[in-house]
Structure formats: structure tokens, C-alpha cells
Amino acid sequence: MNTRQLRHFLAVLDRGSLSAAARVVHLSLPALSRSLRSLEDELRVPLFDRQDRRLRPTPYALMYAERARRIVFDEREGARSLALMRDGESGSLHFGMGSSIARMLMAPMLLQLLSDAPRLRLSTVVQSTDALLAALRREELDFFIGDIRAVAHDSQMQVQPVYRCSFGWYARRGHPLDGRENITIDALRTYPLIGSGYADEGLLEQMAALYGLSRPLQDHFSVNTNDASTLLTLLLSSNAIAPATDVSVFTDLRDGTLVCLDVNPPLSLQLTLGIVERAGRTRVPAAERAFEIVRAHFASVEQAVAPRVPRARARRKVAGKNRTRPRIAR
Template identity: 45%
Template sequence: MNTRQLQHFIALIENASLSAAAEAVHLSQPALSRSIRALEEQLNVPLFTRTDRRLRPTQYALAWEATARRMLMNENEGKRLLQRMQTGESGRVALGMGSSLMDELICPLLDTMLRDLPEVQVKFSVDTSAPLLNMLRSRQIDLFVGDASIARYQQDLVVESLFTCGFAWYASSQHPLAQTKNSDIAMLKAWPMVIAAGYFDPAIIEHMETLYGFTSGLYEHFGVLSNDFQLVHHLMRSSNAILIATDISMLEALAAGTVVKLHVTPPLAITLTLGILRLTDRELPPVCERVMTLIRERFRLAEIRRTQITGR
């Protein structure tokens, strides 16, 4: 049986005459009769008795009516689901990004998806670029937002660069160095230093080591290393620690006035480009394109917000 036969059966149940049922489904009466006879042959029971040009439902028809309606509803719902998957309004997406993007990207993105795409199921992983790359290659996630440089010379990756961050030193607005106009690395070392130690391009690490004389290695000079940005951000506020971070990660705190950018000589003249990374040979479902559109928009808004807050 097919959807049209179910529709014809329901039309005959709901209408008092063959002519009215035929009109409801836009068929001639003979064509409707043939459709019902074919359905009866498939079910091997009589569904209607024919008297005086009227078709009356048999006990079999009345018993089967609820099942027929349910089958028709399920098929229609299935078609609707597939249509919504094609437009990216339904489906599943697995993605990830670093915790430093919590304020500007992760929370606003998920808020928007929960509100505007309630039929999309999201699996979200918060980690740094290197673990996320492993998850991408093992097909645990569809895409991630991370350091675009990690895709350099990687033929299996496609990267869409979206946002270039600067680096700087930050401290609580109540920190003794907050109003200092010209700090140097020796002054910073007098205080606890923390870093969100995730993936860094080797060129960035080398630059920082050379710039500040970290001859024993970059990470040896930090009291706390963590891939959880919210943790190191908390330490900066609660213990007068000094944090090295990207500008996008600090926009919310700068806007709230709880954090200041320190004026350090020499300044960090390095950048990090964030982008969407995915596998070259993997065709993503429409819902992923819908999510990538939202990510692009969030980065666009972050650029506007950065200009408003920092004047850049």
C-alpha cells in the first residue's frame, strides 16, 4: 500500500458518498473505486460494502481506521523531518571549540540554536585545537573552531579563517599594576602568572620565549597551566595573578570593567587566526552549514564588539 491509498481510504471514511470522497482527493469515482479495491486485495479483507452508489465501512475498515491514520501521520511526519533536515532545521551536529570562546561564541551560539533550531541535536566538546583535531579525524565531531595554523600543510583539512586575535597581558582592574603605564617582564614576574595552556603555534611560543627571555621554556614561567580558560580567568580575578590571553577571550571582562589590559614593554606582537576546520573528504549534512553560518555571524558580531570596546 502507499500514501495515496491511505488518503483514499480516509476520504471514504470521512465522506458520506463516493462522489464527495472522489472530489476530496481529486480523483474520478472509477479511479477511487479501483484504488480501494486494490487496497482490499492487499489487506485481504472487505473495507466497504457497496449499496446504492454508496460505500459503507465494514467492521474491518472501522477497526483499521486508527492504524491507517497513524500510518499516514507517521509518513507525513517522516517527510517533514527529511525536508527540515534538507534545510538544516533538523538533524544532528557535533562540534567543538576552546573554552576561551565561552563568552563570545559558545554560549551565544548555543543560545541561538536552542531558540531558533529546537529540532537540532547538538553534541558540543570544549577542548583545545590539538585534541579537537584528533576528534575530527576520528569522526567524533563534524567540525571545530580553532587555530587555523594547525591546518598548515595538512592535506586532509579544510580551514575557513574567520577572526584574527591579538595577544596581551591582562590583570584584575584592582591589581596593583592596573594603572601602571609601562610595565616590563620583571615587574610581571613579581606576581603569579597563569596561562590557558592549550595549543599554541610553535612560532608563537618561540616569539614569546625570545621576546621575554624565557630561556628555560615558555611554560616554566607560569605558576598555573590549564586548558580551562574559565579557571585561569577566575585565578586572575581572585589572586592578583596575571594572565596572557587573546583579546576575544577578554571582551566580556573588559566591557564589565573587571579586567584591564596591561601596558607591557615590549608588547606581544603576535596574532592568532581562528577558523572553522573540517575534513576535506567529508560531506557534511545541511545542519552543519546552518551552524557554520551562525558561527560566522558570531565572529562578525565579535569584531564589532572588539572595535567598540578596544577601539581597534
């Protein structure tokens, strides 16, 4: 038995027919049929029942499939490890991040990687966390940066937390609510609300409960978008208001074009961003260099974001504690 036979077996199992599998593994039908029979002879069990011109997996095949996939995966990763040792810092690096992160991190990160390792071939994806996770499962990415709760109970993934976000309600400087204290959800809803970015069901449930909003929560927003540039254009060009993480509007708060509104109760949600990669997969040498850039970036963001208690909120007690809102150090 060899891994080539196992790849043939898995191709037939996944495609459901010899002809479809033969196209995938680039074999003729007779050659693929001989490979399957040879594997069945060696394992001494039938792997497929041939009925109605289709191959149906036997219970033996279904039981053996997971082990076969692991053997093929381990062989591929073994060859990949050797290739990485030969190539050093050359080769490829594929990674992704969300739109709000990419807006301030992607270009500087790519510039630094190209400067440090000009032989690298880089490819990137800007998508929501759920789409990035799906791509990582398909081994289309080496890692992504996103909400680590998406993989909290997934043993096939491993994470490095890099930044704990806080949330707030944001609007342009000079908005009619800018400078007002103790703003209610009803006051917010007199202006267009923009739903932004990826949020899991847990965050949506917390937000709905906090403000007494019905589900689905998206129905309360005039616009729902996962594109950070579109969100910021709407905020800066109108009286729209958006709930967002501090990191997604960091540069605009720093530059003074956006403000965090004094809403009661505050949007006391939390989300942790992290580097997510597949457990057990050999890390490409360039990935660690990329991780250093990511960690340094979020460390600088964390130093720049300083908590401040507005005067109105300092007088107000919520659940026995003072609540804070972020301010960007300038």
C-alpha cells in the same frame, strides 16, 4: 568484490588477527575467513601470510589498503549524502571549540540552533585545538573552531578564517600594575603568572624570544590551565597576570573587570581562529546554519574591539612603529 569484503579486509589489517576482526565486523571466524579468501581470489594476490597463528599483511595488502579505505569512505559518504537529502534539517551535528571561545559562544549558539531547527540532535566538545583536530580526524566531529595554523599544511582539512586575535597581558582592574606605563617582564614576574589555553610551539618560541625567557616557557608560570573559567577566577580574585588573546577576555574587558597592562615590549603575537572541517566530507545541512552564527558572533566582536594607543606607548617607538593595545568599546 564489494565494500563489505573491503571492510573485512581492513578490520583484519587494523586488528592483526581474525578473532579480533571478527568481533568488530560481527562475523564468525569461518565466515570472515571465507570473505578474505574470496577477496584474495578476486584480486588474484595473497593479502595475508598465515604464520604462528597470526595474519601478517603481504606487500600487496599494504599497497592496497589506502585504496580500500578510500573506496569504503566514498561509499559511506555516498550513503550519508542521500540520508542528509532525505532528512533536511533534522539529524545530528557534532562540533567543538576551545574553552575561551565556548565561554561566550557555546550557549548562545546552541540556543539559536535549537530555536531554528528543534529536531536537531546536537553534541559538543570543549577541548584544545590539538584534541579537537584529533577528534575531527576520527570523524567524531563535523567541525571545530580553533587555531587554523594547526591544519595549515594538512590537505585533508579545509578552513574558514573568522577572527584574527591579538595578545596582551591582562590583570584585574585595580591591580598594582594597573595604570603603570612601560611595564617590564621583570615587573610582571613579581606577581603570579598564569599560563592559559592552547599555544603551538611557534607562539611559545616567539614569546620566549620576545622577553628573553628560557624554555620550556611553562616553567615561568605559577599555574598552567586550559580552562577559561579557572583562569578568569584567578585573575579576578588575586594579583595574578596572564598573557591571553583579546577574544578570551572580551566580556571582562567590556565590563571593566579586567585591564590590558602597558607592557614593553608588547605581546605582539597573532593567532587566527577559524572553522575547521574535513575536506571532501559532505557537510550536514545544519552546519552552514551553525557557521552563520559563528561568523556573526566574531563580526560583532571585531566591531566592539577598537584599537587605542596609550599615551606612554604613543611616545615610544618599537621597531620604528607605534604599538597599540586593545580597548573594548562600551
